[in-house]
Amino acid sequence: MNSYDVIIIGTGAGGGTLAAKLAPTGKKILILERGDYVPREKENWDTEEVFVKARYKAKEPWIDSKGEEFHPGIHYCVGGNTKFYGAALLRMREKDFREVLHHGGVSPAWPISYQDLQPYYMEAEKMYHVHGERGSDPTEPLEHGPYPEPPLPHEPRIQELFNDIKELGLNPFPLPIGVKIPKGEGESPFVLDRFDGFPDPTESKADSHVMGIKKALEHPNVTLLVNAEVKKLLTNEQGSKITEVVTEVNGIEEQFTADTVVVACGAINSAALLLKSKNKAHPDGLANGSGVVGRNYMCHNNSAMVALSKKPNPTKFGKTFALNDFYFKGDEDFKRPMGHIQMLGKSDALMFKGDAPKLAPNFTLEMMAEHALDFWMTSEDLPDPDNRVVLTEDGNVQLLYKENNLEGHKKLQKKLKWILEHVGCQTHFLPNNVYLGKKIPLAGTAHQCGTVRFGKDPETSALDTYCKAHEVENLYVVDGSFFPSSSAVNPGLTIMAQALRVGDHLIKNVL
DSSP states (O other): EEEEEEEOOOOOOOHHHHHHHHHHGOOOEEEEESSSSOOOOGGGGIIIIIIIIIITTTOOEEOOOSSSOOOSSSOOOGGGGGGGGGBBBOOOOOOGGGEEEETTTTEEEOSSHHHHHHHHHHHHHHHTTEOOOSSTTTTTOOOSSSEEEEEEEOOOHHHHHHHHHHHHOOOOOOOEEEEEOOOSSTTTOOOOOOTTTTOOOTTOOOHHHHIIIIIHHTTTTEEESSSSEEEEEEOOOTSSSSEEEEEETTTTTEEEEEEEEEEEEEEEHHHHHHHHHHOOOSSSTTOTTOOOOOOOOOEEEEEEEEEEEHHHHOOOOOOOOOOOSSSOOOOTTTTOOOOOOEEEEOOOOGGGGTOOOOOOOHHHHHHHHHHHEEEEEEEEOOOOSSSSSEOOOSSSSEOOOOOOHHHHHHHHHHHHHHHTTTTTTETSGGGGGGGGEEETTTTTTTTOOOOOOSSOOOOTTTTTSBBSSSSOOTEESSSSSSSSOSSSSSSSSHHHHHHHHHHHHHHHHHH
């Protein structure tokens, strides 16, 4: 039996961040990653390979509520989904931690406050080299210190759009982005280009592989095993402590043990692992006496929209500003929260193939790409116990999800269209009334959260406020699973901040 002080399962935003936090303690740490390193190859920035052929996505099928297979947008690799994220790293709003009334229902309060996470947000922003500008976002929570890095500059066409939106009386602000830009003497000029959805062979994107795992592995007390899929967690007879982590390493079963076990597989797979680990002491799944494990799955109401501007858009990296004017207050006709708008990475012709008319000639797709301005909208979906992760008879993941709280998102889509129509863009610039906009489907799991919620009451939560299982003394879950609500900003920075908070707790009280 291989024994460690800490085992961390998963290398994404939670696991990778926690590994870097704990590495300097000198404790014997094992990191288990079911995937391998993403190779640094020319295909990293090839749209056809990445988006059309899904070169780096997980190959396993999941099951939807109708019993039909689908392929989720997840990646099993060192760094997890952060290898492919857009690195927009925003703090949740201070009000997001309290109860918020939406058109579709109530977003519940968190068991911790914004102030509990504030210092860890700052620590995470430093760790992930976040570029931004304090005070530019009217909804941002209080922070006296500046961002670690200045805001990324807008390219000319994006600056023009930024200025036009500002002239409408709105408050666009520099989007906080995590990117490690070389500054040393003799460094070559750096140009951001392929980013959203692509792995970065330059390792400039601040993902949890580059900023977390690589830093952790600088310490000799830290070991990483790749191609190591954890199959089950075993406990003592009472079910009070994990005794073995059953893992398949390159197809061969091995067992590991540790004083502290941290699950950080992503909200869906973490819930699935706990459900697979049921035993006599935990008949409904490990740490699931409350019955909440797997339930309350959230992924946001997300939509992409491409506006076809009359002016060409030669921008290489357009993901530099966002808009939160309608985050909480809506407008005079809709008083409830709508959500968040941000720019996306620049699209190209191949990205339009699935949404463009079937007979559109290639030159039309190229023209669309040359004139495209790319936007992303996020609105809050609400926790629903019937939106859940379950296991099929053969142990496969089944994801049951019914959309909710859609009215605010529909209003936000209309609001963005109105804005674009008043700044010289139009959605029907090309023939055939081409409309380029779609809501992200079930397979879009990038913002997954909520399946192993934390709280102060063991009757209604699986974890305490430091993400320790109420029922298992040495089990922690540190990824988006712990969220009681989803807010309307990317969950990445909050996962990282809580991982750092949990790390502090472990260092001071457990290790």
